[in-house]
Amino acid sequence: NAGVTQTPKFQVLKTGQSMTLQCAQDMNHNSMYWYRQDPGMGLRLIYYSASEGTTDKGEVPNGYNVSRLNKREFSLRLESAAPSQTSVYFCASRRLGDGGELFFGEGSRLTVL
């Protein structure tokens, strides 16, 4: 019963390096989300995807790109990492019409030096 799986769980990058955070869900959900959590800021929406093939910007999209590869997978890419992107990243999914509840992964802690 995996739910939402994120990889990697930890990553350290140098400024300017690139990386991709992977997310997969096995609940047949339509919508998927990427959030970042920072102290005092709560969970801020980076990008979301209402369905396969569509993506939309959230509250803080700058510096990120996303790909909804198929219904299961939604990846988040940092093309040129900056120290301001040091954060904990959470992927989530939900099935509309089911009460709107989001299911979250365990998070990916990213440090940019």
Next chain:
Amino acid sequence: DQQVKQNSPSLSVQEGRISILNCDYTNSMFDYFLWYKKYPAEGPTFLISISSIKDKNEDGRFTVFLNKSAKHLSLHIVPSQPGDSAVYFCAASALKTSYDKVIFGPGTSLSVIP
């Protein structure tokens, strides 16, 4: 500008007493509200939700109240237990529209003192 606000960063309550966590929102399109609980080093987990057609929803020790005219909701935990100590996030979405964003507040850290 934050669309979902939780103005109390922290709250401390004695075990057995009531905990009241507050949340305010600004966007009138929101019609569905959720509360999440988060322990350190874990993902947020769903606690309780409420639709805008209701003003109260109860699940065991947890009750959420919604005041649409004031754009305010609150989560009541009765009685509070030490295991309730966590960060609580309020979230809002607009299910009836194509606006599929789910926006979270900054969270309130609850400490329940034994």
